[in-house]
Amino acid sequence: MKASTNWPVLVAEDNPNDFLLLEAAWRRAGNGHALVCEPDGAALLQRLRLPGMRAALVLMDVNMPRMNGLEALAEMKVDPRLDSTPVVMFSTSRFDRDVRRAYQLGASSYVVKPIGLPELVSAVALLRAYWLDLIEVPE
């Protein structure tokens, strides 16, 4: 089935400025799918495990305190309720080690946050079109 527009997109991001920019780009790029932000991996998992929570997509930053993006990703993949939720790493880190590790741990893809609003809007539009409008997710 396609993701329902009611399902939120969860963002794991520790920097409020970055989230602000993302929100601005998100608004400009399309409708539906509220953005919900959690400041670290642990909080993200907690939110994901709330009864009734169904996320259309997780945008995961890599560098976060308490539990970073890769750790949170690993935990999601061993939790039967969360392992089929698409996770796109959305990070400033271009570090090859991070990229490789993310794919190894089962991330759906890895996107480096562009600098500049127009670029960010383009990237977000692409993400929306692909992950929310095009692909199928399990029931």
Add this chain to the structure above:
Amino acid sequence: MNHDQPLEAVRGRVEVLVLENNPGDARLLDAELSGEVLIEVNLTVAPRLSDGLQLLASRDFDAVLLDLNLPDSRGMETFERLRAAVPEMPLIVYTGIHDDQIALRALRGGAQDYVVKGPGNGPLLIRAVQFAIERHRVHVELELRAARLEKNRAALRDIVEASADVILILDRTGAVRFVNSGAEKMYGRSAVDLVGQAGGFAIQPGTVEIDIALPGGTARTAEVRTVEIEWDGQPASLILLHDVTERKLAQEQALAQNVVLEDLVRERTAELVAANAELEAFAYSVSHDLRAPLRHIKGFTQMLEEEAGSSLDRSARTLLARIPRSVDQMGKLIDDLLTFSRLGICPVSRQPVALGPLVAEVIEELAPEAWGLPVEWSVASLPALDADPSLLRIVLVNLLSNALKFTRGRAPARIHVFAAAGSPSAPVIAVRDNGIGFAAAHAGRMFGVFQRLHTQAEFEGTGVGLATVKRIVTRHGGRIWAEAVPGLGATFFFSLGPGETQPVRTS
């Protein structure tokens, strides 16, 4: 005594002294002996012992035939006196006395033979003389040999004693049969005490290394070599013991030192590797952290432009527009610095790189930087270089984009890439442009970090490019330098240091 055995040794002529006072007997003897063909016997007769003794003193004789009863001497006394006078002379008693006792005494006393006078004794006598002389010779020979043998033995003994090593001979039961002075020292006992005692050695074939506890408590290590020999006609073991304690100690010390050194090297290497990894992570996280605010500044500025731009006047909007450009500048600087810092520690993996194709690639990549203006590229035949391909690419990108930048005013811009004079193992690559050049005074400074010869308004740049190039070239063990004429153009030269492979000329 077998008189019938032929003897080869005695031939030719023999001088025989005959002590015989009976002329008739003497004549008979002569007759008997002269007919002999095997050897020629020359007889000299002396009737008395004293005459005989005189003759013996003055002439050489091979043998003496003597009658025991002479006018001046009788019986065994004759023999004994003669024997005393010429102890080495073969003596044959030739007498009428038919007495076994006397015969026995004579023979025991050293007579070669005892023949009783009688007819037909000729051949017997000859034989007796022959045998006597031969036996005598053999005896002399044996004595000579024995003397020689004894000399050799003495010499060998000296060698054995002079040896600092321990030499032992043990019999089959392991008891000591012989020790040298070295052994005496080791055991702390004299040879006399040691012979017959248990050697305390397990007899092992070949060469082994053993530890010995010496009396007095010291421990030594020795190389023991065991050889099977015969001693006194019995199978025995010759044991040679060589003290290697010092050598072993030196060896162990050297080994221990090696281990220490190896440990040190390992430690240092680990430290270095860790330090490098730390630096890398640090550089990365620093640049990462520096970029975050840039991102925000740019993003919010652009949001501001979009959301509030319409309510701002022209000058305000112009001010706003400057902000993202500064941010980009900063971003590029951070990238350049990160690259530069990485170059100090990143591994350089060299391989043959064909320069020609690489230059062509970079020129295509840099096309946008020409800003659409005409550029005449001329690339000569270039050799292959032994270098890290990605690092070499950075060098070319920097040098060629610099050339593009500083020829922007020219119509056309001319950039020439060629191989200048250099050795086959270290070719010099040159990039020449017809741009604005620079003053010789600046030639040295140019390659420093953040060194710029122009304002940002004149030419963009972070001032890290040439420093980056220099660092890469240096890490390849090479050189970079530049020549220029202000207003006419500049040429940048670089060569790389020797690598493992020889570069091959290609076009």
